[in-house]
Amino acid sequence: MTLLETELTATTARAPQRRCSGLTDESEHIAVRGCHVLGRDSLGVAAHVVRTANYAAERDPCGYQRVMDAVDRQLGVLAEAGIERSPRPRLGADGRAHLAALNPVLDEWWGDGPAPEGSEFQFGYLRRWRDQVPSAAALWPLQHPGDPVLPGARGAIPNADDWAALTHTWDAIGIRSRGAVVSALLRDRFADGGPRAWLSLGSGALSPLMDAARELARSGSPCMLEVRDGDERALSLAETLSARADVPVFTQQQDLYDLHAIERAGEGYDLVDLVGLFEYLPDEPMFTGSARVPSASEMLRAALCATRPGGAVVLGNMRTDRPHLDFVTRIIQWPYIVPRSLEELVAVIDQAGVARERVTLHLPDDQVYAVATIEA
Ligand SMILES: C[S@@+](CC[C@H](N)C(=O)[O-])C[C@H]1O[C@@H](n2cnc3c(N)ncnc32)[C@H](O)[C@@H]1O
DSSP states (O other): OOHHHHHHHHHHHHGGGTTOOOOEEEOSSEEEEEEEEOOOGGGOSEEEEEEEEEHHHHHOHHHHHHHHHHHHHHHHHHHHTTOOOOSSOOOHHHHHHHHHHHOHHHHHHHOSSSOOTTOSOOOSTHHHHHTTTTSGGGGHHHHOTTSOSOTTOTTOOOOHHHHHHHHHSHHHHHHHHHHHHHHHHHHHHTTTOSOEEEEEESOTTOHHHHHHHHHHHHTTOOEEEEEEESOHHHHHHHHHHHHHHTOOEEEEEOOTTOHHHHHTTOSOEEEEEOTTTGGGSOSSOEEETTEEEOOHHHHHHHHHHTEEEEEEEEEEEEBTTSTTHHIIIIIIOOOSOOOBOHHHHHHHHHHTTOOGGGEEEEEETTOSEEEEEEEO
16 A cells, blocks of 8 residues: 555545534523544544533423433333324324323323323423424424513413423423534534525524524624425514514525425525424335425435535434434324434435535434534
């Protein structure tokens, strides 16, 4: 082997590990405090664990422990009773009634009557919250413990147990850390000035992007933020937040399964955001009624078509090795979501034809979500 070959081999072998960026961020409920390289060479992509601090739990340690312990016990009960996620989404008031009839634990969470004897919690608002699942609005209280009611949701007053469950479950923790990591990544990447164009697909409540765009605008690096989503209410929420944050947003209602509409954007964006949409897409395309649901890798390919060279796609996926995975499946019964192991996530990215050198995984240390950036 020549000296040059040796150097190239060493570079290739080390390359995935060298991009551990020192992300930092601090907000009311969470801090991001740098990272360390994940020691799993088998992944073949740059991967680092992002250290986080959960201020919501630090401020309310007893409430946090109570929720964790109670949910742990309840998941044991549901596992023993063989309760799994229904293959048919059980949504709205009928869905709650169906779930409540299945088991006393689900009755405690979603039933309309008084809490069954021996209940761990006495919920009120939580039932109305579930009626928002799987829309973006359901993420709002998890992301905003200090402001748990969706802007404009009149008359909704969470009680102490509602607040504790919406704030302290692993899903809430993971949604906040995912958002903080995305926000910090964008601020880090786009802090060098000049207007930038961002496209968010399946924007939902848009909170992480809005937070980053507001900070960047304040420091002289404004972003043109465009949002496409099929849900009119998600778009109107994005507009409310845009007015609140003073960040202009262009909204467009669109069926995101129509990949041609995304590809037609033609390398126009510095950033395409798939966080929150990607994990709803299957490994292989699927047909449901008249709709063709694209695979996650097809969506990634389309997003890359809309990203200019030098730009990036950011995406997220719930992890299968996360704590309390069965909270999502057995208690919330959140439909469509496809949790993936890190290896499965890398395989889906591979399937989009992306070279591994272009991929970096950012893994909040609570292990609930993986965030990936893909260089275009
Ligand atoms: C869970 S939310 C994502 C939230 C947000 N990106 C975040 O991470 O906070 C998923 C969003 O994708 C949108 N969505 C899902 N499938 C869609 C489709 N086929 N066409 C358009 N929008 C879709 C939903 O309306 C929803 O707002």
